[in-house]
Amino acid sequence: MLDVILLEDEPVLRQELGEFLEELGYAPVCLSSLEEFERRFEPGRHRLAIIDIGLPDGCGLELIRRLRTAGEPVGIIVFSARGTSADKVLGLELGADHYLGKNADLDVLAATLAALVRSLALVPAAPAEESSCWVLDMGPRVLHIPGAPTVPLSQQDALVLRCLMARPGQNVTRRQVVEALGAQYLDYDQRRLDTQMLRLRRRIGSLSGRTLPVKTVRNTGYCFYAHAEIRA
Known part of the structure; x- marks a missing residue:
């Protein structure tokens, strides 16, 4: 299974998205703050990330900028209520691979994740020994x-x-x-x-x-x- 790090501060949505990712066959790590992300993120393990923008302890865009500056090879999908054209352009310019509004159908999120997996040539972990x-x-x-x-x-x-x-x-x-x-x-x-x-x-x-x-x-x-x- 591929690990996905999910950063979303709204508890109900975080739970729903985590369960949805499990249904798709991913292994989600569900976090609610930038502090948690910094503490739990493992570059060699977490190659996929779904990041909200408005967080209780800062902005997800700044996190994306830091990840890209550090050269972390993680595929990033922004999943945010901030969905204006200007927001999307900024998010993509800072390094997000995709930018989805929270009004997007979950099937679109699933397809976007699958496309990101293909583009990054990610391979699920080998079966358990x-x-x-x-x-x-x-x-x-x-x-x-x-x-x-x-x-x-x-x-x-x-x-x-x-x-x-x-x-x-x-x-x-x-x-x-x-x-x-x-x-x-x-x-x-x-x-x-x-x-x-x-x-x-x-x-x-x-x-x-x-x-x-x-x-x-x-x-x-x-x-x-x-x-x-x-x-x-």
């Missing part, structure tokens, strides 16, 4: 993450991961996940499942610093795309 195996241990209910701290799990989270990790690389339907939780699919509030998946992703990310390798398959379910092992 055996040494990069994610191991779910159902006994103590912990997730062993390659190169990162072990994460303890709730019973619900462990059941969800067991359902997904038992079929690595395959699409698992929402019905299968709900039934793995011991619930009736038709009676189950789908928003509960969405909330649980979001919290699980955040928990793994906050405790391990790694992105949970689960892709949302739009209108279908989920896919665990890394090498996986389950221990009873």
Whole structure:
């Protein structure tokens, strides 16, 4: 998967864009300020960036100027509510590869990202090797993450991961996940499942610093795309 660093200060939009990027198969790092960007940005890893202009601690245009002055090889898409011709010209002159208004359809954002990937000749990371195996241990209910701290799990989270990790690389339907939780699919509030998946992703990310390798398959379910092992 290709990493995308997303800089957007509005919480709801940041969450929606992060989930959309996951659905497209990217690995988003979602940030809300210039300070966070400076602290988390890794030039060798983050070759794609989506940057808002109006941020709580400064202007995204200044960040773009600094990145280009430093010669960072990152593809940049501005995604901003400031969409006048003058704004777009300035953003492109300072080094953005593309400039989209926030009223743009998300499919346009997806196509722009894909075009940027092609133009930069980016290649997703190679499939996980055996040494990069994610191991779910159902006994103590912990997730062993390659190169990162072990994460303890709730019973619900462990059941969800067991359902997904038992079929690595395959699409698992929402019905299968709900039934793995011991619930009736038709009676189950789908928003509960969405909330649980979001919290699980955040928990793994906050405790391990790694992105949970689960892709949302739009209108279908989920896919665990890394090498996986389950221990009873």
